Amino acid sequence: MLCHVTCLATVAVLFNDGTHKELVSSVGWTTPDELFSCSEDHQIFRWNLLTNETTLVVRLPDDLYPVDLHWFPKTVGGKKQGLAEIFVLTSTDGKFHLGSKTGRIEKSVEAHRGAVMAGRWNYDGTALITAGEDGQIKIWSKSGMLRSTLAQQASPVYAVAWGPDSDRILYTSGKQLVIKPLQPSAKVLQWKAHDGVILKVDWSSVNDLILSGGEDCKYKVWDSYGRLLYSSSSHDYPITSVAWAPDGELLAVGSFNTLRLCDKTGWSYALEKPNTGSVFSVAWSADGTQLAGACGNGHVIFAHVVEQRWEWKNFEITLTKRRTMQVRNVLNDAVDVLEFRDRVIKASLSHDHLVVTTSLQCYVYSTQNWNTPLIFDLKEGSVSLILQAERHFLLVDGAGVYVYSYEGRLVSTPRFPGMRSDILNAQTASLSNDTVAIRDKTDQKVIFLFEALTGKALGDGKPLTHKMEVVEIALDQCGAASDRKIALIDKNRDLYLTSVRRLGREDKTNKIGTMVHTMAWNDSANILCGIQDVRFTVWYYPNAVFVDSDLLPKTLCTTPPQPQGLTSPPPHPAPTGEFSRTPHILNYVGTQVTVRRADGSLVYSTVSPYPALLHEYAGSARWADALRLCRFAKDQTLWACLAAMAMANRELTTAEVAYAAIGEVDKVQYINSIKELPSRESALAHMLLFSGHVQEAESTLLQAGLVYQAIQVHINLYNWDRALELAVKHRTHVDTVLAHRHKFLQDFSKQETNKRFLQYSEGVEVDWEKIQAKIQMELAKERERSATTSVRSSVASRR
Amino acid sequence: MAKDPLAEAGLHFDELNKLRVLEPEVGQKTTELKEECKEFVDKIGQFQKIVGGLIELVDELAKEAETEKMKAIGARNLLKSVAKQREAQQMQLQALIAEKKMQLERYRIEYEALSKVEAEQSEFIDQFILQK
Numbered sequence: 007m008l009c010h011v012t013c014l015a016t017v018a019v020l021f022n023d024g025t026h027k028e029l030v031s032s033v034g035w036t037t038p039d040e041l042f043s044c045s046e047d048h049q050i051f052r053w054n055l056l057t058n059e060t061t062l063v064v065r066l067p068d069d070l071y072p073v074d075l076h077w078f079p080k081t082v083g084g085k086k087q088g089l090a091e092i093f094v095l096t097s098t099d100g101k102f103h104l105g106s107k108t109g110r111i112e113k114s115v116e117a118h119r120g121a122v123m124a125g126r127w128n129y130d131g132t133a134l135i136t137a138g139e140d141g142q143i144k145i146w147s148k149s150g151m152l153r154s155t156l157a158q159q160a161s162p163v164y165a166v167a168w169g170p171d172s173d174r175i176l177y178t179s180g181k182q183l184v185i186k187p188l189q190p191s192a193k194v195l196q197w198k199a200h201d202g203v204i205l206k207v208d209w210s211s212v213n214d215l216i217l218s219g220g221e222d223c224k225y226k227v228w229d230s231y232g233r234l235l236y237s238s239s240s241h242d243y244p245i246t247s248v249a250w251a252p253d254g255e256l257l258a259v260g261s262f263n264t265l266r267l268c269d270k271t272g273w274s275y276a277l278e279k280p281n282t283g284s285v286f287s288v289a290w291s292a293d294g295t296q297l298a299g300a301c302g303n304g305h306v307i308f309a310h311v312v313e314q315r316w317e318w319k320n321f322e323i324t325l326t327k328r329r330t331m332q333v334r335n336v337l338n339d340a341v342d343v344l345e346f347r348d349r350v351i352k353a354s355l356s357h358d359h360l361v362v363t364t365s366l367q368c369y370v371y372s373t374q375n376w377n378t379p380l381i382f383d384l385k386e387g388s389v390s391l392i393l394q395a396e397r398h399f400l401l402v403d404g405a406g407v408y409v410y411s412y413e414g415r416l417v418s419t420p421r422f423p424g425m426r427s428d429i430l431n432a433q434t435a436s437l438s439n440d441t442v443a444i445r446d447k448t449d450q451k452v453i454f455l456f457e458a459l460t461g462k463a464l465g466d467g468k469p470l471t472h473k474m475e476v477v478e479i480a481l482d483q484c485g486a487a488s489d490r491k492i493a494l495i496d497k498n499r500d501l502y503l504t505s506v507r508r509l510g511r512e513d514k515t516n517k518i519g520t521m522v523h524t525m526a527w528n529d530s531a532n533i534l535c536g537i538q539d540v541r542f543t544v545w546y547y548p549n550a551v552f553v554d555s556d557l558l559p560k561t562l563c564t565t566p567p568q569p570q571g572l573t574s575p576p577p578h579p580a581p582t583g584e585f586s587r588t589p590h591i592l593n594y595v596g597t598q599v600t601v602r603r604a605d606g607s608l609v610y611s612t613v614s615p616y617p618a619l620l621h622e623y624a625g626s627a628r629w630a631d632a633l634r635l636c637r638f639a640k641d642q643t644l645w646a647c648l649a650a651m652a653m654a655n656r657e658l659t660t661a662e663v664a665y666a667a668i669g670e671v672d673k674v675q676y677i678n679s680i681k682e683l684p685s686r687e688s689a690l691a692h693m694l695l696f697s698g699h700v701q702e703a704e705s706t707l708l709q710a711g712l713v714y715q716a717i718q719v720h721i722n723l724y725n726w727d728r729a730l731e732l733a734v735k736h737r738t739h740v741d742t743v744l745a746h747r748h749k750f751l752q753d754f755s756k757q758e759t760n761k762r763f764l765q766y767s768e769g770v771e772v773d774w775e776k777i778q779a780k781i782q783m784e785l786a787k788e789r790e791r792s793a794t795t796s797v798r799s800s801v802a803s804r805r
Numbered sequence: 806m807a808k809d810p811l812a813e814a815g816l817h818f819d820e821l822n823k824l825r826v827l828e829p830e831v832g833q834k835t836t837e838l839k840e841e842c843k844e845f846v847d848k849i850g851q852f853q854k855i856v857g858g859l860i861e862l863v864d865e866l867a868k869e870a871e872t873e874k875m876k877a878i879g880a881r882n883l884l885k886s887v888a889k890q891r892e893a894q895q896m897q898l899q900a901l902i903a904e905k906k907m908q909l910e911r912y913r914i915e916y917e918a919l920s921k922v923e924a925e926q927s928e929f930i931d932q933f934i935l936q937k
Contacts, residue, residue, distance in 0.1 A: 242896055277904040279897040607911035609918035612925050
């Protein structure tokens with residue numbers, strides 16, 4: 007998340023020798039370097055990319071014309087399959103065939119009338135779905151036994167895809183797309199998606215987005231509720247194939263003599279015009295670096311994703327070839343070339359380190375020294391996600407989540423039951439120096455939190471549960487572990503902030519923004535930036551919400567909608583959904599925010615450097631410097647931040663000045679009253695009250711034995727019941743409570759209706775003079791006590 | 806006039822006083838005819854030869870014309886298809902150009918954003934210096 011890919015291009019390699027005589031109908035990868043292709047010349051070929059060898063696997067019977075080929079999924083629920091690999095091959099004669107890697111057809115099953123257009127295994131390999139020209143969709147067991155006919159329609163079904171949890175399927179019905187849950191009673195979602203017949207669909211398990219392409223020469227991206235996120239401009243020829251990359255960040259589109267590589271938001275990274283005829287099927291290798299296409303002229307086309315770029319501070323890294331990276335230091339134009347033994351699969355550049363994973367190894371470079379990387383072997387090759395924090399980084403592969411130190415030591419392996427690491431992305435996992443947060447897939451309201459150093463669940467082991475499905479999480483990066491906060495965006499696009507480590511305090515999740523589409527924490531201070539509706543917003547001190555929630559709006563910096571055309575409509579037509587207009591924040595490093603607009607262009611925005619400085623001063627308790635800075639900058643927002651920071655650190659003098667500067671007279675007065683309080687405990691309690699923590703204030707006072715003060719707090723808050731309860735419980739000041747209650751009722755000319763008060767008021771005589779005397783006594787007692795404790799402590803300190 | 810009894814019997818003498826059955830005149834004419842006939846046959850033969858050659862030549866020409874014609878048709882078709890090919894190529898190039906244009910637009914926006922950042926930063930620096 008912190009580094010970003012800026013540009014991509016494909017390099018196409020065509021294999022000409024020994025190719026098929028007729029059009030190739032489908033391709034499927036078994037390993038990152040081995041591909042199977044089937045063609046209408048009744049042959050199945052195996053392509054080995056390491057040796058560049060092509061071997062004929064099997065000659066199918068002359069009456070068998072293959073249509074679709076799909077390999078049994080390799081990983082099932084995070085576990086590697088030990089079984090012999092099988093594939094499903096559908097054909098025009100209405101049958102599907104289960105074949106082994108050696109090419110032997112194990113079983114042929116009569117499935118449909120007319121051709122079987124598609125056959126797809128679900129993600130855990132327990133079921134197979136076939137779609138036929140006869141308009142039927144059938145589910146089969148792994149061994150090829152018919153389970154049920156899921157759907158039936160009058161027109162042919164051209165394509166079918168499984169939903170991310172394998173509990174729903176997506177299929178085409180002419181110009182419409184249909185999402186049908188496997189549960190018979192559940193609601194079917196159907197919508198008109200294209201102006202022509204839809205030919206291909208794909209549904210990403212990682213980002214839950216749907217991709218469709220049809221005879222109207224357009225490809226479109228949808229969310230799983232059927233809302234249009236992107237619609238391409240019209241191509242010259244129908245879209246004949248679409249495919250999501252395994253990590254859900256890229257998508258590939260094939261058409262006549264065309265191969266296109268696009269971002270998940272739809273805009274195009276690269277366009278290739280190879281002489282291939284129509285590309286009938288595209289398939290990504292499991293590591294997401296290679297792409298194969300089945301071409302109409304009997305070729306199989308291979309493409310590699312190169313020219314990826316990462317930028318961080320003054321470094322610019324480009325993947326020039328599959329195994330070569332070029333590092334450019336912009337400050338002095340020094341260029342380093344990094345060579346790798348194997349293909350680069352993932353890379354991440356942030357926090358002074360570059361982490362690169364290849365199919366076998368992980369390389370860790372420091373930005374100080376590009377010559378000697380730290381290299382260690384990976385258990386499983388295909389790393390799907392790298393997250394970096396200042397002290398360590400997180401690798402995610404199909405089997406699990408690993409935290410490594412920059413010295414290459416495995417620090418921990420956080421896991422929870424039912425974890426599916428293969429579908430984690432930067433939005434659903436977050437890392438900070440001490441914490442790992444992972445959103446659950448099955449229950450999207452749940453966020454699992456782990457100690458980064460041990461991999462154990464935080465606190466009592468209970469995950470954080472939000473009231474709504476969470477779509478994005480992010481941990482703040484700085485400060486003490488005990489203050490670690492997590493920001494989360496839920497399905498309603500509300501932004502919440504909550505503590506990760508709760509030290510016995512009540513559950514508090516505070517809303518700090520609405521209509522937030524994207525957010526990012528700063529890398530060096532706990533400043534959060536996000537895009538709220540159409541405005542770019544910076545939360546200079548989000549913690550203010552825990553200290554003084556009235557202050558939060560004053561600590562925001564909101565830029566009007568126009569800056570750098572953040573919201574101007576992209577050049578592509580018909581972006582109707584709001585999502586398609588909204589940009590995505592890539593990173594927030596130092597004072598610079600990098601934003602990717604919906605049309606793919608990068609825009610930058612600077613944030614004032616003062617708040618970060620203020621954070622630094624507050625963090626090191628240099629309040630005088632902080633005050634000087636605010637006076638120098640003369641910014642109300644900054645003063646508000648300082649007020650909140652000072653209150654959070656119980657620095658009353660600074661808080662008083664800051665509140666005065668933003669004209670919050672009432673608060674200044676309250677702070678003054680706190681300062682005049684006789685004992686430390688009651689001052690603490692009132693500061694807690696200031697932040698609205700009544701419960702904690704009460705318990706603080708009670709712990710210190712200041713019962714009267716606790717009662718008075720409740721009286722002041724008109725918390726009559728609790729005040730009386732405390733008074734009765736501690737057998738003191740019952741008359742005080744009653745007297746105040748009486749006065750209150752008199753002032754508002756009301757009658758006593760509360761039964762408990764009626765009950766107690768019978769036996770107690772109210773005498774204001776006596777009460778005042780008692781109060782004075784209590785206060786004197788407190789003063790005396792605090793005096794002795796302070797003398798004691800000063801004596802102790804002298805010793 | 807007295808008839809030559811020999812002549813009546815169908816016998817004649819020629820100039821060389823050899824005995825002849827035909828009248829010498831007729832004989833001479835016959836020989837002449839024969840000569841002429843021979844000449845005629847020769848000429849006819851010659852004529853046939855010439856005509857044959859001519860026919861052969863014409864045939865060859867026809868053949869050549871035919872191939873040339875085919876060639877011309879081929880070339881014409883090729884020309885037409887080249888135009889189409891060019892069109893296709895043009896379309897491909899157009900698509901690529903559109904792609905590059907989009908990329909350029911992205912870069913332009915990025916550049917604008919960066920210029921703005923630069924302006925903001927220099928403004929900030931100026932302010933900073935002034936305030937000090």
